Amino acid sequence: MALFVDRTADTEMHILENADDMRSDLAEYIAELSEASIKERGVFAIALSGGSLISFMGKLCEAPYNKTVDWAKWYIFWADERVVAKTHADSNYKLVKDGLLSKVPIVHSHVHSINDSVTAEKAAEDYEFVIRQLVRTRVINVSEINDCPRFDLVLLEMGPDGDVGSLFPNHPVLKEKEQWVTFITDSPKPPPERITFTLPVINSASNVVVVATGRSKADIVHLVFDEFYSELPARMVQPINGKLAWFMDQGAASKIGHKS
Known part of the structure; x- marks a missing residue:
């Protein structure tokens, strides 16, 4: 159960007590978006990232969601990916395959x-x-x-530097306006070669979820929410005609509202 949910017209902030509550709340949120999208459009186009996101989606593989979600209507994409073999430990595809795709009946050709x-x-x-x-x-x-693609959901995790996807602070790709997907060969975190959605694509989504966990991210979360530090990629995630939801645990949210 969420300790706190703050809703405005286009933004929600969910603060969860622990990891299990995060899994439950996030699974329910995604399942509701899936149902609404399939009812409206007949499909659910979701773009995933890496990190611990997939473990937080784990409840979707359990009852009731493994039976109630219309998995055949899901189309899976990656908001960013490491350019490594799909069997490599760093592969986001491998992470999603092991944690989600192998456990629910998603159509192979939709991946x-x-x-x-x-x-x-x-x-x-x-x-x-x-x-x-x-x-x-x-x-x-x-x-x-x-005219950008409008994904039904882009699911991101904020990194320790305020990075999302493979968009890192002060990197030139943050200014890319024309391409939908771009690449980097100088990631500050290994592996160096990656592809990533650009900000216009992320911000064109119907729904964007950003997950932040751990007390180590409290200072960055504080910059995003209280200092409005515009150079952080996570701060640049501002859907132009969609909804933004942040899911955080107590540690990550612990400095929100504090004065610097």
């Missing part, structure tokens, strides 16, 4: 991972092409504001 046998630049180019094709067929919706 859209990157080409891991090419360069980071080519992988980003190929992935954007796939997304463009699926926008044309309306598997992925399209934003009426900027």
